[in-house]
Structure formats: C-alpha cells, structure tokens
Amino acid sequence: MLQVGMDRARQKKVQKYEEFVDRRLKPDLLRAMAERSDLKRNIENLEKNSVTSLRTMVNLGSEVYMQADVPDTSHIFVDVGLGFHVEFTRSEALNFIGTKEEQILRRIDEYTRLIASIKAQIKMVCEGIREILQLPVSEL
Template structure:
C-alpha cells in the first residue's frame, strides 16, 4: 500500500478518535443529564399528585443537609412548595402552579432529549461514513448485513 493512502487512513482514524468519539461521549453524557432532570421532575409531579390525592396538609420528612447527612423536619403547611428552577434559585408555588411549571419544564426537557438523540445519531453516522472511507481505502469488501 502506498504511503499517501496510509497517511490518509491515519488521518481518518485520528479524526474518529480525537474528534468524533469524544463528541459522541459528550453528547451521550449530556443527554443522560437531561434524562436525570426529567426523572426528577417526574418524581416531583408524582409526589405532588399523591399529596393532593391524599389531602395531606402537614408532613414529617427527612431533609438531606449535605454529604448524605439527614435531619427530621416538620412541614406544617404543604399547600405551598419550593421548586428548584435552576442556578440555585427556588420559587414558591402552589400545587397547581408547580404542576403547570413541571409540565412546561418536562416539554422543554423532552425537546432537549430529542435534539441530543439526533446529534448522537448524526455523530454515529459520521463515524460509520469515515469507517466506510477507510474500508474503501484499504480495498476491503463491504460488510455483509447481519441476518435478522
């Protein structure tokens, strides 16, 4: 194999290893973070719905003080709750206001997940395309599709 072809193959491999694979790993990690946020809001919605359904007006609970240290807390009035809206800010909501906020946030998170999923598919397609280019440069036969 001539040196030009070998050099071209090496550049393709470096592009996959140094650019595409780290981009793919980063996109998957970001999508996983959004999934976690979505789960947190889903859990919050379920908890609020349970409070409403059971007409809970006061509550005794454990509060995480940090470093997995917990303390018992009494909540005398559960009609208003504080919701973390990001950047360390909390807003006081009624149950219905919180449900509306959570619905809007869940829609936004769903759109973000779809965007990351499209990005991940695009990066995977680029990797496959570069690998196909390497295969052609090596003059190897095309991969046979797997039987279903």
C-alpha cells in the same frame, strides 16, 4: 492522506459526543426524571389526601437529615437548576415538571441527530476516499 486524518478527527469528535450523551445526558435524564417523578407523585399525594401541613425529614447534605414542619403545603419551592429554587403552587409545579422533562428529552434528541449527521458525513468521506484511491470496500 490528509483527508484520512480529518476523518479520524471527525470520528474522535463523534466518539466524544456519544460519550457525552451516554455518560452525562442519559444519566442526567434518568436522575432528573426520577426526581421529577418523585416530586410529581408527592404533589399528587398532597392534593389527593388534602394535606395542608406536614412533618417531614429534610436532607441537609451528606445524608444528614433534620425534622422539618411545613405549616402550609399550598406553595412549594422547586429546584429549577443552577442552585435556584422557585416558589410554585402545586399546579404550577406540576406544569414545570412536565416542561422540564420535555426540555431534557429535546436536548437528547438534538445530540442524537447531531451524532447521526456526523456519522453520515464520515461514511460519505470514507466512501469518497475509497473511490478516489480505487480501493476495495474493505480497505477503509
């Protein structure tokens, strides 16, 4: 019965990974992709319309906005994570956005493979216990 306790511990671990993927990574991915998509679309619009300066509203936090003048749009600051912003040219920013999206998708794929691997191990252990105890398939 020690093995059954280990099996339950593994199932809890799988459940935690699944919850992490569903509650944290997937929403993070959707939010990041939406933000990156907006940024990408804005950069492309700046280039398409040959905008060199602009007036915009900036969110200061808690949905408090302030008007801002941007005298030169050839370089922009992009949030790269952990509160850091990096100055990029428009083309560098577009390259960064693509790289960041790929990185997030790879992380989700890695967790998905890990979950599948753990589930397979749990199923194998359950099958082994069933065979050792000579139980019918429906018992475990």
